[in-house]
């Protein structure tokens with residue numbers, strides 16, 4: 001069976017590392033991104049230059065119509081997906097709950113929670129045995145913040161990842177009989193550009209030394225765990241929330 005994977009937010013950071021590793025393992029890869037076309041094309045070019053197969057598609061996962069179009073294009077260009085990594089996610093400037101407003105909450109929950117739900121729904125319709133699919137695997141990229149709440153930084157973001165954890169548990173049970181495994185990774189402090197968006201580019205250097213393993217993690221270390229969860233090596237693993245957080 002051909003292995004076909006969609007990685008949302010696959011153009012940078014953890015998504016990019018996952019895309020490169022997936023291609024090296026023989027997946028045809030769809031790299032979704034929101035706005036940075038150049039970054040997405042660079043990942044596609046890198047995969048193709050190494051002999052792999054990849055396409056990139058712009059779609060905002062927070063918008064249901066764009067998600068539906070994204071999956072329809074993948075059907076046409078690559079075929080039915082067998083793996084989904086719900087990686088696209090955002091946070092906003094560090095701050096206190098007392099300063100949070102509903103517009104900010106709408107943006108964060110739309111991308112992190114509704115995007116994860118709708119992409120998973122479309123994937124299930126293509127992977128599920130009852131829909132004529134061959135089964136498959138989904139990995140949701142949550143955050144260790146779901147467990148500790150990210151006080152004084154981003155409680156809203158942490159709460160959205162708590163929803164991703166609960167969604168992972170529920171969906172895994174709904175679709176286990178349909179040949180689909182659903183798991184989540186919960187990265188800790190990982191060295192990517194997301195911390196610039198949060199307003200603290202040096203966050204990994206600040207917090208890393210205080211962690212049990214005395215350092216932040218790399219996008220590749222998270223990607224390794226994602227690829228393992230997607231693989232047959234993890235054939236009896238579903239509904240798991242796997243911390244990739246250096247012992248935090």
Ligand code: NAP
Nearest residue numbers: 009011012013014034035036060061088089143190192194
């Ligand atoms: P990143 O470096 O900021 O990259 C984010 C990626 O997501 C980009 O490809 C971006 O595309 C895409 N994206 C953002 N919003 C999107 C949307 N609405 N629709 C489609 N694509 C969208 O982030 P990262 O650090 O790799 O994080 C990836 C995931 O890991 C996120 O879910 C994040 O919450 C989670 N995580 C990260 C850390 C960490 O320390 N880095 C820790 C825990 C969890 P454009 O460039 O086109 O906008």
